[in-house]
Amino acid sequence: MAQTADAMTAGSSTIKSDQKKWTYRGLRLTLYVYLTLGALFVMIPYFWMVSASFKNEGEIFETGINLLPRDWTLYNYRTVFDEYQITRWLLNSFLIGFILLASNLTLTVAAGYAFARLRFWGRDVLFFIYVGAMMVPIQVRLIPSFLIVKEIGWLNTYQGIASLQLIEFFGVFLVRQFMLNMPRELEDAARIDGCSWFRVMWQIIIPNSKPALAALAIFTFTAAWNNFLWPLVVINKPEIMTIQVGLSAIKGETIPWGILMAATTISAIPLAVMYVLLQALFTQGIVMSGIKG
């Protein structure tokens, strides 16, 4: 009786380890199937976009899945560049992006540094206000800001587009957080040597904050590049449009898919190139902060 029981447990344990092996294999297979399906889900839209941008009109109107163009043509790209001011829109977006990058970094670093490293009257109350400012959605600022910008005569100007986002208060929070973690001794030595607070910031704190600043720079530039709502409100002249507003304007005219896809491809290239070159920086920012909506 005891023997049979032993035999039974022995048998079941080999079955069990066999089962384990199969579960493991099954899971590995599921894993790769999942990853591949996910990759297809991400890639197919891009692929379908780029492929359409090289198809001639006849091929676009064929039903069925033709993954690659039969006769590759640059017609769509030529049309986009000839008939729309897309080069101008790209330049506008770059310009706005760099203005906002400069203003955000300057204002954010100055404020973040003051909040993290300096003692002054009202500092904590002010920081509390800044945290509150971080939570104010763009929607509630939209109408009054539009009225202000209109009043100053800045509709359809670069200043008008840039004004609302000269600083993103969430950046102050991020930078302060980062600068808080540096040891006090860093600046003490410099202060004893008679450095001004500005020089302490410039020569000691900023060089030590590079990771946070790089993440902030990437975040600011991509946000500026992809921003849509505010530019849509303040621009209606084609020559001032950013690439996003321009693209939505092209989409508004009923034009052939091939041309629209060529325009979309062009609009996505600058950030795509940046992403390929600086990939790690893009995700680092999220992990560091993970907070901006």
Added chain:
Amino acid sequence: MASQVEDQNRRTALSSLWRYLQNDEARSGMLFVLPSLIFFFVFIFYPVAYSFYLGFHEWNPLEPTPTFIGLDNFQELLTTPDFVRTLFNTFYFVTVAVALMVVGAILSALALNQGIKAETFFRGLYYSPVVTSLVATAVIWLWILDPDLGFMNSLLAELGLPEPRWAASRTWAMPTVILTFVWREIGYFTVIYLAGLQGIPDTLKEAAKIDGAGPFQLFFYITVPLLMPTTLFVLVLGILRATQNSFAVVWVMTGGGPVGATNVMVVYLFQNAFEFFRMGYASAVSLFIFILIFGLSLVQFRLIGARTEYL
């Protein structure tokens, strides 16, 4: 006598101000904060206050001045079927989108965290839609889901399945915009979940394995509970992003249609302000959004503290 005391007080006040200005650290601090503080007053504080003012007025910018109408805007807000519809649509969009994003992101993060060789490649790939603008995403998906020529319906036709009219159909328009939004956002939350997963100590998993836990038990009894703080955080962030960023996708793909089927709050606000020029009413809508987002952000801000502690 009284004037002497007053004088004295004034002098101490003046001298403390003077001493304050003499203090290099305080002066520098104020100076560094000043530019952003000015920005705060002009482009945040004043607009919010002005929105509150406009919310109680009726105003078409072609008229010289706003007319005070008390609570009429808010009353209209709560009684008009349009706004109630908008609320429902926002709720629909946000809940379905966030649910899909959370499930997609957990699964993707988990798959990426298995120590496979191509992890960097897949992670880079999964994140790439986040770098694509919402406008471009919307246009690309309109093309994929074009009822006659799009990839999706060609595929469905090959498989012999019914072909929906997607963005042009009243029932399918909402799933269309949600799918588009989710496609772009999953990568963002995947990265957050990956950080969460990497924060779970290996010792816990090892201990559970020694106790005989299989992969599924490991997932449901160790990974999921320990990811709770991340999930909570992702939920709030997801709601925030979905509520606000639905604008670009909906605006480009459907403009809120067909027949209001995809009209969400942020689009409704834009239409009332910049198409119907009802600045007062639109401001009332914006205040509603403001309170919603501000409240959620407060919750989220509390979570950041909890989350960093956990990580």
